[in-house]
Amino acid sequence: MNNPYLDTIEQALFGCLPQGKHREQKLLDAMRYSLEAGGKRVRPMLTVAFCALCGGSVEAALPFACAVEMVHTYSLIHDDLPCMDDDDLRRGKPSNHKVFGEDTALLAGDALQTLAFEVLSGDEAAALAGDSACRRACSTLAKYAGCVGMAGGQMIDLLSENTQAPLEVLQELVSKKTACLIRAACELGCLAANADAAKLKAAAVYGEGIGMAFQIQDDILDCTSTDEELGKPVGSDAENQKSTFVSLLGIEKCRALVDSYTNQALSALDAFDGDTSMLKSYALALAQRKN
């Protein structure tokens, strides 16, 4: 699963942090730590790819791509805190609060969210994509990340602990907690290219499809991998007595569901005229990933 924009994205991402020395340096170091500990940069890659597919430039997509990755990173820092999932490891490295302390990790998450909106609405972004696109991108990202989006999904997750949530609840949980931000990444790419409403809609369908497939595949891997393959402790959901797609449906039905969501994503790409081969292989690769 290759990300052709990886270096470009990471360079832009790290360049968003304030340069020079500051009295609050520890906060900037904590933000940088988690930004640098990033994984495959799936979300920003999707933003750049959809922008390119709609005829926009990589440059115009980058501020939007960075913003989505920052929101994702903030959510991981806060999810790992002791009062949430209390995870000591993230992508095989000590989680933010293990390195910087809970107070700084809390602030680092807060400030990464703020920085996302700063980058998205900044003069540089506006010079490339226009005021209207930047404004709508802020609105879209906030809607998908907020109280009836990603944060709402995390709330449903907390409320579902030790309850064996039924499938309907788990689907809403995953759609909000995971798929929402992936959908935002796809839509923001279209917005950066000032694409029309039909393309925005198709990008949303693609994002929802691969987002759901991504999480169901995660549940499958949580049951079938080793710690080493996965880069994090396996079986943690089962230990926490949480419902997962696997516990509710079994592995085989989950695999079929991954395929079905992946096909939904692939069909949505028909709405675009350009070369969709990369986004097609990406959806397929996500469905077949091992970590």
Place this chain on the structure above:
Amino acid sequence: MNNPYLDTIEQALFGCLPQGKHREQKLLDAMRYSLEAGGKRVRPMLTVAFCALCGGSVEAALPFACAVEMVHTYSLIHDDLPCMDDDDLRRGKPSNHKVFGEDTALLAGDALQTLAFEVLSGDEAAALAGDSACRRACSTLAKYAGCVGMAGGQMIDLLSENTQAPLEVLQELVSKKTACLIRAACELGCLAANADAAKLKAAAVYGEGIGMAFQIQDDILDCTSTDEELGKPVGSDAENQKSTFVSLLGIEKCRALVDSYTNQALSALDAFDGDTSMLKSYALALAQRKN
């Protein structure tokens, strides 16, 4: 210290929350709890007042005003968490995490920050103030709330615990932690009215002046009030061995400093043609407040 826009602001503020029942209702309830527990609504009042002073409408200012108040509210929820200041009371009521638990309080703060940017960049705000004003308001609010603004100030505060920070550090801390967001409130009012750069600059100077005066007055009240007058425990900064303006300069010099910052704010109002009487009395009332 009368806020003529109080009811209008609170109606708009509570109206920003998603309506109807949601599976993540607890999160929405936690957000509403802290929004409703609000105090004097100083920041949104400033936004509306500066918009009116620049010839804009109250309606155009309201989304911007609500956004600033949401960022303020999110910061209070997170500041009160056990890993930060560990405060059980806020404005005489149990703090958010005492009512909803730490995990939900963390999320409520996160989601209030997100909602701030959603409201600021939404279609309603854009219809009233225009794409460019909304985009610039997002950028301004994010800059002042972020890692070298309000969140940076909170980091400096954490780093200064038990250190008897010198005056220079305390000034930067307060300028960032407290004055930044007040400055943002004033500037956003000008942006909502599409005011020129000279007015934006003057609003920033006013905001910085009353912001600094506000915090120094807080330090004075923390030493001279009773719990009852203040609505929160007095003397907590002294107990935590933190530097305050009073511990570094003494009460009399602090009073002079409050006057000097207040005068800076009053002079800045000369840049405006309209009726500045309300903002003048506000600056004076803040400097003389008892709680």
